[in-house]
Amino acid sequence: MWSHNCTLDDLVAPYTIAPGVFGRLETGPGWARRWTAAWKTSGAGVICPVQDLADFPALASVPTRGFTWRARQRHRPGLQYMVATGRMHGFESLAERRLLLALDFLGGVEEVLSQPFKLRFTTGDGGEDHTPDYLVLLRGTAVLVDVRPGHLVKDEDLVKFAAAEQAAATAGWRYVVVTGWRHHMATGLDALSARRRAMSDRLGLEGELLELVAERPQRFVELVEGTSLPAVARAHAVHLLWHRRLAVDLSQPLCDAAWIYPAGGP
Structure with a gap:
């Protein structure tokens, strides 16, 4: 795997969502209007339907939740500097920190938004929500990313990942669940x-x-x-x-x- 031309797909071990999981989502006529994305800006919160996700001025947003530190917590949050953006970016685990490092190495990244929005979607059992870990803005496109070590992926996570992929596809974005990294x-x-x-x-x-x-x-x-x-x-x-x-x-x-x-x- 040559360092000068590798891509994110070459580096990560992605999670493949089984087709049957998407059947648990409520995607009848008008679903993209009923599903919403709640963004947070420095002034106020803004809610937009998923069908308008790509049109929201994402650069005006701030993380939907803050990064907190406390004694005896089991995860490791912090801030990671990226040469590509020239600023610090929040992470909630060492796995997320490693993703930020990889994104910095790959090049072509214009901005990385941590916890960009809260997705509100519906399943056959009712309403649920999910906050993706990162929205990576590239030249002319974007990638929505969740980071979850493979051994920590639970059944309740799967429908959230499927909903995030469905929303990303509507916006014309890619979606990736990073569960680990290829050897070395x-x-x-x-x-x-x-x-x-x-x-x-x-x-x-x-x-x-x-x-x-x-x-x-x-x-x-x-x-x-x-x-x-x-x-x-x-x-x-x-x-x-x-x-x-x-x-x-x-x-x-x-x-x-x-x-x-x-x-x-x-």
Whole structure:
């Protein structure tokens, strides 16, 4: 799985909602008018029918619920900085934090909205609600995302996921339930993220690295040892990998023995 052209689908282990779950939703004539999305802005709450979901000015919204911390809580909330947006984003678990890191790595992200709206929908048993974890705004489209480790997905979650997918489809968005990550992906992204912020290259080491790898693919340790200052070149090599100017196979451990290629080369 090459780092320079991977997508979210390549990185995550998504949950596939069984077709039968959608049959539990009330989707008769006019359902998109009856289902609603409750947004929160700095001034007041706004409720819109699901059929108008794509037209709501999402950038004017704030999270529908706050991020709280208390003693002995079982989940780990916090704030994660994203280079793509230049600001902090809330997360309610380490699994959500990992998603934010992956989104930052993938590129093309214009904005990420935490707990964007509360979806109110109906099933054969009556009304229910669900707050998706993130709305990811991309160029010309969006992805609605829920994050739930696979072993924590319960039966009552399934109908909520199905409702979120139904609403997202109406808006022309994709919907993904992230239940985990493909082998080595999480550890690889953690390692690369250490050098994701802007770096000064006064010694021209990045140019040296790009020239060396353009001649032939090299193992990571051989690549940095071939520069004029290997100890510093290590940091710049990781920076170039994060920004997709070099490439590595993310399905393998990122270590000295990892093969490094020019972006687009493998």
